[in-house]
Amino acid sequence: MDLLEHLTASLGGRYHVERELGVGGMATVYLARDVKHDRHVAIKVLRENLATSLGAERFLREIRIVARLQHPHILGLIDSGEAEGLLYYVMPYVTGESLRTRLAREGELPLSEGVWILREIADAIAYAHAHQIIHRDIKPENVLFSARHAQVADFGIARAVSEAAAAGPITATGIVVGSPAYMAPEQASSDPGMDHRADIYAFGVLAYEVLTGVPPFTAPSAVQLVAAHMTRDPDPLTRHRPGIPETLEDTVLRCLRKRPADRFQRADEIVERLDALLTGPLSAAMGTTQEHAVAPSKFRVSEGLARRLDRQAFDPRMAGDSMEYLDNHARSDTLACFVPPVGLDAGVLEEHLRLLPWRCVAVTPFSHEPNRSRRYTLSLADHFTLLRHFLRHMEERTGARRVVLAGISSGADVALRFVAARPGGGARVDAVLASGGNVSLESCHVTAMLARMSSRHPERLLADLRAVGETAQGLDDWLTVHTYLVEMLRKFRGGVDPLRQLAREIVRPFEAGGTSPFVGWFREASANVHAIRCVFEDGEPYQTFVRTLLGSSSARAELGAKYQPGSIVIEPGAGHYDLQRTEVLARHLDALLARVEELRPAPA
Numbered sequence: 009m010d011l012l013e014h015l016t017a018s019l020g021g022r023y024h025v026e027r028e029l030g031v032g033g034m035a036t037v038y039l040a041r042d043v044k045h046d047r048h049v050a051i052k053v054l055r056e057n058l059a060t061s062l063g064a065e066r067f068l069r070e071i072r073i074v075a076r077l078q079h080p081h082i083l084g085l086i087d088s089g090e091a092e093g094l095l096y097y098v099m100p101y102v103t104g105e106s107l108r109t110r111l112a113r114e115g116e117l118p119l120s121e122g123v124w125i126l127r128e129i130a131d132a133i134a135y136a137h138a139h140q141i142i143h144r145d146i147k148p149e150n151v152l153f154s155a156r157h158a159q160v161a162d163f164g165i166a167r168a169v170s171e172a173a174a175a176g177p178i179t180a181t182g183i184v185v186g187s188p189a190y191m192a193p194e195q196a197s198s199d200p201g202m203d204h205r206a207d208i209y210a211f212g213v214l215a216y217e218v219l220t221g222v223p224p225f226t227a228p229s230a231v232q233l234v235a236a237h238m239t240r241d242p243d244p245l246t247r248h249r250p251g252i253p254e255t256l257e258d259t260v261l262r263c264l265r266k267r268p269a270d271r272f273q274r275a276d277e278i279v280e281r282l283d284a285l286l287t288g289p290l291s292a293a294m295g296t297t298q299e300h301a302v303a304p305s306k307f308r309v310s311e312g313l314a315r316r317l318d319r320q321a322f323d324p325r326m327a328g329d330s331m332e333y334l335d336n337h338a339r340s341d342t343l344a345c346f347v348p349p350v351g352l353d354a355g356v357l358e359e360h361l362r363l364l365p366w367r368c369v370a371v372t373p374f375s376h377e378p379n380r381s382r383r384y385t386l387s388l389a390d391h392f393t394l395l396r397h398f399l400r401h402m403e404e405r406t407g408a409r410r411v412v413l414a415g416i417s418s419g420a421d422v423a424l425r426f427v428a429a430r431p432g433g434g435a436r437v438d439a440v441l442a443s444g445g446n447v448s449l450e451s452c453h454v455t456a457m458l459a460r461m462s463s464r465h466p467e468r469l470l471a472d473l474r475a476v477g478e479t480a481q482g483l484d485d486w487l488t489v490h491t492y493l494v495e496m497l498r499k500f501r502g503g504v505d506p507l508r509q510l511a512r513e514i515v516r517p518f519e520a521g522g523t524s525p526f527v528g529w530f531r532e533a534s535a536n537v538h539a540i541r542c543v544f545e546d547g548e549p550y551q552t553f554v555r556t557l558l559g560s561s562s563a564r565a566e567l568g569a570k571y572q573p574g575s576i577v578i579e580p581g582a583g584h585y586d587l588q589r590t591e592v593l594a595r596h597l598d599a600l601l602a603r604v605e606e607l608r609p610a611p612a
Contacts, residue, residue, distance in 0.1 A: 012038075018091040023051060023098070029316050034058055037100060042086075048101040049086060058513045059095040067095050074141060074163050082131035083152060083161040099161065104153035107218070108574070111148055115221030116249060120286075120444045122218045123256065125151075126211075127282040128158040133211060134275035136163055137204045146210035147190045148217065183453025188230040189223055190214065193238040193266050205268040208275060219256070220248035225263060238266070246580070253595045253604060256285055277400050284602075300338050300368075302361045306330035309374065317390045326384060331394060333371040336361040342601060343408035345399060346370040347419035350455055350514060351499075354380055357416070360590050364597075367406050371398060375506045380500050385505045387514040392426050399435040410604055412439045412597065416588050418455045420445030421514050421529075424542070428532035439539040439604050441597055444587040447544070449518040454493075458511035461504050523566075524553070531568035534575065539603035542576045543596050545584045556577055574599065 012025045015038065018393060019025070023040040031036045035052040042049050059067070068088060075085040088097035107125070110117070117125070136143060143150075143163050150162045186195050192209035194202045216224045224242035227233040242264050245257045259281045265271045272278050311327035329384055334354040344366045346357045352372035355378070361368045374394050376386040386394075415423025420442035427440045428478075446452040517525035526542075534540045544550040554576055557563055564571060579587055586592060 015094075018094055019051075019096070020091065023049065025051065040331055050099045050101045051096055052099070056093070060094065062095065064090040064095060068581075071097055077136055077139060077141065077163060079135045081128045081157065081159055082136065082163060083159040102152040102154045102159060106149055107151035107153070107158070108148035111217060112151075113219070117218050119219070119252070123285055125158050125283055126215050126218060127178070127279060127286065128161055129214070130211060130275050130278040130282060132158075132160040133207050134279055137207070137275055142204050143207050143210075144195070145186050146214060147187050148214060150432040151214075167503065188233045189225075191234060191237060192268070194237060194268060196234045203268070204275075205271050205273070208263050208271050208278070211275070211278065212260050212271075215260045215263065216242065216245065219252060219260065220245050222248055251591050252582070253285065254599050255281070290414065300336035300362050302334050302336050302358050305333055306333050307333060307401060309394070313394070313397055316393050318387055321384065321386050321390060323384055325382065330370065331374045331398060331499055332363055332377045333369050333398070334358055336364070336368045338365060338367045340366040341409040342366040342412065343402060343406050343410070344368045344597065345402065345416055346414045347395075347413070347415040347423050348372070349417035349419050350422070350510055351376070351458060360593060364594055367408065369402060371395065373510065383503050383506045385509050388422070388425070388510060391422070391510065392429060395426060396435040399437065403436055410438045410443050410601065411436050412441060412600065413437050414441040414593070414597065415443065415445065417444045417584070418446065418452065418514055420542075424526075424529045424533050427536050428529040430536055437537055437543075439537050441593070441600055441601050442540075442542045443593060444545060444584055445526070445542060446514070446518065447524050447550065448481070449515070450549060452515055452518060455511045456515045458507055459515045461508050461511075527566050530576070533569040534568055539572070539598055539600050539608045540575050541600045541603070543586055543587055544576075544578050546578050546580055546582050550578060557589060572603070574603070
């Protein structure tokens with residue numbers, strides 16, 4: 009009688025064993041047919057020396073506890089028992105592949121799918137923990153796919169071996185519960201106080217690998233690998249995959265903290281984080297929402313609104329005229345209003361509005377619209393007045409619970425200064441994102457050129473244009489800045505005064521020298537909103553500026569009492585135009601919105 013026949017006979021004819029599926033450290037897995045129910049099952053048979061050491065009574069007692077777990081993402085237990093000295097338990101046979109097989113084939117998974125899978129795994133872990141059951145061996149090999157959903161396997165054997173071991177000595181040698189590549193420091197050191205938070209650490213290792221395609225630590229031996237988990241900090245996920253949202257990276261790295269007290273204390277917290285990613289602000293950044301149909305709209309400038317503008321600039325023809333904007337009409341309780349760079353219009357943000365998940369509008373400054381036959385020269389204060397009424401109009405129209413103002417490049421200066429000036433007038437702004445704004449006269453060289461522009465001196469303009477081209481850091485930068493200039497100059501060629509006036513007001517504060525006006529704008533703006541985030545490119549002038557600004561407590565004090573860490577950041581490896589990429593803006597907007605929720609006053 010061969011092994012399979014012997015095993016079938018030992019199991020009393022209830023299961024017909026067909027073939028071996030695999031061998032693990034503690035058990036051998038067989039494919040078998042459940043004779044009574046005519047279905048395939050997987051039978052795990054413990055190694056003989058382990059079965060002898062555990063004893064049938066202890067093992068089966070613990071298996072019965074695990075069998076109570078009933079969850080859609082936990083591979084349940086069908087049966088267990090002892091047969092001629094063999095200890096075994098029976099699980100459904102899953103025809104789908106394991107997560108390990110998929111990672112070996114594909115490497116990193118698509119963000120949307122990867123987060124869905126991690127959410128299902130975390131939910132399974134949370135359910136087991138609520139029933140006081142720790143897995144102790146979370147790893148890709150123990151995650152199987154059934155009908156495209158994840159199911160966590162092997163809650164049984166790890167629980168049974170560990171709990172049985174705790175009840176008395178195990179004499180078998182070479183038995184380790186857990187895998188070195190996924191083992192928490194306290195588990196690797198056999199800390200008697202180890203608890204469910206070891207599963208949270210293992211989940212973090214698995215999540216790191218799902219999202220980046222590589223484990224957080226590698227080493228030539230198991231001993232060195234365990235030492236790495238105990239002593240080394242993992243690299244940021246973005247070092248391996250730059251597009252990973254900041255909130256997602258923070259979630260994974262928190263799971264990987266060395267001290268259990270520094271991790272999430274409950275797997276439910278991880279589920280909540282992943283739910284927020286899948287249904288909230290980052291859904292577009294991860295590709296989980298469909299593209300929105302972006303439509304042009306107009307905001308009418310009423311006579312009453314026109315008369316609120318500076319009397320010197322007032323033109324009766326403004327009454328009844330309109331500001332143009334783009335609207336993605338997304339269903340969201342968050343309204344994000346984008347301000348484009350000076351001289352450009354909402355059209356440059358159309359792709360962002362298509363892909364971002366929130367209700368997004370991009371406004372074109374009044375009189376800067378393309379194909380306009382009549383242009384008005386307005387002050388920055390007048391633009392603020394129009395923006396304030398536009399925001400109030402959009403808030404009333406959308407019923408938004410949160411309003412974010414986001415400025416791009418020189419539009420970041422406009423957004424920051426608008427909020428610093430206290431929007432008032434019934435307009436609500438909960439947060440501001442200033443991406444790629446100016447910090448010195450050197451940084452606003454393009455806007456400074458626009459401020460000098462004059463149709464009466466074309467030779468000066470050409471010289472300025474050549475100088476701007478020489479500042480490009482590469483071909484992509486050169487193409488981007490010249491595309492911007494061509495589009496803008498074609499639009500304003502017949503009358504540059506509206507553009508020059510706005511550019512002058514943006515540049516003027518930097519011409520005074522001394523402390524950067526950014527400091528004062530930030531201080532005032534942060535006092536007027538729940539959260540603020542200023543993002544700068546990764547270049548030497550900005551590195552020096554931010555390092556000086558944040559390098560001492562006295563310098564930080566100038567930013568005001570409302571300054572919060574993470575409010576002023578450098579985007580690693582990014583040039584100026586990289587800051588305008590949709591995925592970069594989505595990541596920073598998500599971090600900003602998360603901060604809004606943290607700081608929002610609780611309802612009375």
